[in-house]
Amino acid sequence: MKNGRVVRVASGQGFWGDWLEAPVRQVRDGHVDYLMMDYLAEVTMSIMQKQKSRNPEAGYARDFVPLMERILPDIADKGVRVVTNAGGVNPRGCAEAVVEAARRIKLSRKLRIAVVSGDDMMGRLDDLIARGHPLKDMETGRPLASIRDKVLSANAYLGMRPIVEALRRGADIVITGRVTDTGLTLGPLFHEFGWDFEDWDKVAAGTVAGHIIECGAQSSGGNLLKDWRKVRGLENPGFPIVEATADGNFVITKHPKTGGVVNVASVTEQLVYEMGDPHTYITPDGTADFTSIQLQQAGKDKVKVSGITGGPKTPFLKVSIAWFYGYKAVGTLVYSWPEAYEKARAADKILRGRLKALGLEFEQILTEYVGVDATHGTLAGAPPADLAEVQLRVGVRAREKAPVERFTREIAPLVLTGPPSVTGFAGGRPQVEEIVAYWPALVDRNEIEPQVRVDLLEV
């Protein structure tokens, strides 16, 4: 394997709900070897678990199937391989739906789809707790037993290994459940370059590459604060691409003639996004030291990334547990000049008085004045006297549904029974939302890894 060979991994989705055209353009507008697509946020798994409980064939990112229907001919022609965690809590169901799609469009070429499973721990929680795994909340230290009956989903974060195995066995498309965002990039790189799984600097390099592209265009000009006015062409944002070589160095770039920008600032902003202790960025595959990363502009829309070092993996895997917490609702009204802020504050006082008189009990009532303090709190200072308008935004949260339900009926009456110059209530009564909370825990990796499976489907 020559050091000069370049492997190109393209980011197609930064989250479930990202720009639908991105993966299509990544495949059509230039050469890439792999298309990686991250669909899973922390709470997504519980939404999928709920869908699956209603319909055993559901429980994955449904958008992925029509998308594959669009790009299957292109990826088959060009030999682009797809790696995604769109499988959610039902990767097999997702893979079968893609098989259906391939049949529908009468794809001429043979297609191998790998299904990675074994991350779902829902059926094993009681056994694990009974055998002395407390699955304590990493933030509060409480044992899972204290909320066991409220758990909606539990999935271990898997690393790159099953993806590497799937690619070795010839998979064109790899569909996983809860594999880490970074694993989706690490897998292709380790497969292509045959790196040793215990070459920790290579693991760290692939992890950093994965972190840079896992949020889609957020590293290629989207949501970029530095010189934001100078970022052009976001009507057609170029999503990021990793160009990696066997030495572990790589370049971040995007296709020519796309909008956005790849520069040291855009990559740095993404590197610090959701950062904890930069010395130890922990993944199932190893740890990366973000203080070792060297960035260098290597041409237009090309940033060279080098020097990355890392350390061994830990004996644990992180577990993403979702549990039912309670209910919340948010009501809003807009008050106009003159004295907009004063009117909104008076309305809040009246509303709180009525909630109290009704004897409703909430865990919290939070009032924000959008246009005054919603994003920066008191740091924003006093609003100008001639403020054109302000949105009153009141949120409530309770363990029981009844008080939240009643709160949603107390917003509209303020229009005719409160301060004047009020509008913006056409959307109707606020919705009561169920709160699904996140419970991060650790589990011994030996409890999970032997159960991980890679199955191949062929079309």
Add this chain to the structure above:
Amino acid sequence: MTMATRRKAPKAKAARSRAKATARPSARPPVRLQLRWLAHARSGDKGDTANVGLIALKPEWYPILVKEVTRARVSRHFKGMVTGVDRFELPNLNALNFLLHGALDGGGTISLKTDAQGKVYSTALLRMEISVPGAIAREAMR
């Protein structure tokens, strides 16, 4: 870079003491400047903690951030909004990373805040004012 600042810092100090001693109009005291002119930033969340990555707009300004944007000052800046602050240095990226604990009103799906995931906490830090030499302030505002 570090060398240059080490040279600059005592100079600025000397200028300040000269200004005190003689109040000459030519001596330029340091000026207060919002971080928005010296740094860009991005933030995200982990549970009830918001992180803010603060990146110097020019590499030569990174040592100013290291010196002026201390953990204690950031705690004061966010007084009443956070329960604790950690700071990490990334000289390789000319960046500081701040963890703002208890910033998100419970965080994630529990929080009732507009910015429940701390996406714009970064800009709240950019409001903070620090002392910089007059020449740097002029360059930054240009």
